[in-house]
Amino acid sequence: MSAHPFDLLTVDQLRRTGSLKWSEYRGSLGAWVAEMDFGTAPGVIAAAQETLVNGLIGYAPTQLVHDMQQATAGWLENRFEWKIDPDQVRPMSSVMTALDAAIMHFSPRHRPDAPLVLLTPAYMPFISTAERFGRDSIEVAMVPTQSGWEIDWNALKQALAGGALLVLVNPHNPIGKVYSREELLAISELVEASGSRVFVDEVHSPLVFDGASHVPYATVSPAAAAHSVTSVAATKAFNLPGLKCAQLVLTNDADRIAWERVGGVAEHGAANVGLAATTAAYRTGTGWLDGVIGYLDESRMLLLDIIQEHLPQVRYLPPQGTYLAWLDVSRLALDPGPAQFFLKEAQVALINGTACGSGGKGFVRLNFATPRPVLGGMIHRMGAAVDGCDNKDVTDPEFAQ
Numbered sequence: 001m002s003a004h005p006f007d008l009l010t011v012d013q014l015r016r017t018g019s020l021k022w023s024e025y026r027g028s029l030g031a032w033v034a035e036m037d038f039g040t041a042p043g044v045i046a047a048a049q050e051t052l053v054n055g056l057i058g059y060a061p062t063q064l065v066h067d068m069q070q071a072t073a074g075w076l077e078n079r080f081e082w083k084i085d086p087d088q089v090r091p092m093s094s095v096m097t098a099l100d101a102a103i104m105h106f107s108p109r110h111r112p113d114a115p116l117v118l119l120t121p122a123y124m125p126f127i128s129t130a131e132r133f134g135r136d137s138i139e140v141a142m143v144p145t146q147s148g149w150e151i152d153w154n155a156l157k158q159a160l161a162g163g164a165l166l167v168l169v170n171p172h173n174p175i176g177k178v179y180s181r182e183e184l185l186a187i188s189e190l191v192e193a194s195g196s197r198v199f200v201d202e203v204h205s206p207l208v209f210d211g212a213s214h215v216p217y218a219t220v221s222p223a224a225a226a227h228s229v230t231s232v233a234a235t236k237a238f239n240l241p242g243l244k245c246a247q248l249v250l251t252n253d254a255d256r257i258a259w260e261r262v263g264g265v266a267e268h269g270a271a272n273v274g275l276a277a278t279t280a281a282y283r284t285g286t287g288w289l290d291g292v293i294g295y296l297d298e299s300r301m302l303l304l305d306i307i308q309e310h311l312p313q314v315r316y317l318p319p320q321g322t323y324l325a326w327l328d329v330s331r332l333a334l335d336p337g338p339a340q341f342f343l344k345e346a347q348v349a350l351i352n353g354t355a356c357g358s359g360g361k362g363f364v365r366l367n368f369a370t371p372r373p374v375l376g377g378m379i380h381r382m383g384a385a386v387d388g389c390d391n392k393d394v395t396d397p398e399f400a401q
């Protein structure tokens with residue numbers, strides 16, 4: 001069988017890109033920040049280039065924004081059967097900016113200083129977000145089971161009591177869980193009963209594997225649509241967070257009216273090149289994306305085998321979505337922390353689980369959106385480091401198909 005084109009990408013080529021993932025920890029293999037090593041869809045590159053060639057380097061023309069709104073609405077309907085009016089899609093520079101806006105403008109009306117509730121382990125910057133706004137943060141730890149992760153319903157109910165802003169990330173970075181319709185409905189009932197609101201982060205929603213399917217939170221009931229604001233973006237699936245364009249989807253008329261008054265500056269943060277790239281991704285990128293998902297799907301399963309062979313003490317449950325593997329390395333008892341250990345001893349750059357809040361101790365997050373031979377090389381090195389051997393191979397050719 002001939003090699004997949006992604007398998008042929010070398011570590012030298014990846015380093016030459018100068019990307020954050022491959023330049024920050026010099027000499028190491030990059031598996032930390034959520035960037036993919038596969039570039040982006042050809043239509044996205046063409047659209048971004050055209051923006052510059054045509055001199056669209058001033059403020060965002062209305063047509064560029066309209067196109068992005070239309071394309072997003074079309075994408076959400078085609079991919080997830082979520083029907084919205086394009087005007088409900090608001091341009092933002094990033095998902096983090098959308099969360100900031102939700103905290104400032106869409107906290108429960110009766111409790112403007114409401115705490116943030118996070119289901120942990122959580123995406124790292126969310127852990128310190130509440131503090132930036134002088135708010136409290138309540139962490140509700142997810143419960144691991146043999147086959148996945150469950151919500152601690154009692155703890156969530158308590159955390160929401162009195163009204164809170166729940167941050168719901170689906171698919172859930174870093175554990176890779178894709179929430180079922182039933183779970184989303186149960187969440188929405190607790191939110192509704194407590195007068196809380198929800199910021200829904202669905203940035204990883206296009207990246208869902210066979211066996212799971214993404215249900216947008218706002219579609220599960222009219223109440224869920226009314227008490228939530230959602231952020232989506234093409235940035236994770238099409239690998240373009242540096243182009244600065246995300247979307248805030250407002251599914252409540254009162255929020256839309258409020259946003260007209262307060263949202264202008266945040267909307268101006270979206271970049272022209274990002275708007276054009278997003279439109280192209282949503283309109284023309286499906287074929288490229290499906291190829292990437294197929295590759296990632298195989299990688300997440302192959303990772304099971306290679307971990308079993310080289311790091312048998314490590315527990316890993318393949319994620320249902322995202323390209324992030326959440327590895328339980330607690331049995332290895334690594335000092336001073338597992339990510340520090342693997343960086344120093346194996347030159348593999350990972351994220352320490354403790355950066356993701358409660359439940360993260362003894363875990364690392366590994367980004368497997370990398371060529372499979374490189375992924376194999378990473379796990380080889382990590383296994384050798386645990387065994388006290390020196391192995392600086394950067395790739396494992398056997399891991400290529």
Ligand SMILES: Cc1ncc(COP(=O)(O)O)c(C=O)c1O
Binds near residue numbers: 034094095097201235
């Ligand atoms: C769940 C989640 N939310 C938000 C972000 C950040 O998105 P942005 O760069 O658009 O702020 C990331 C980045 O990896 C993420 O994984």
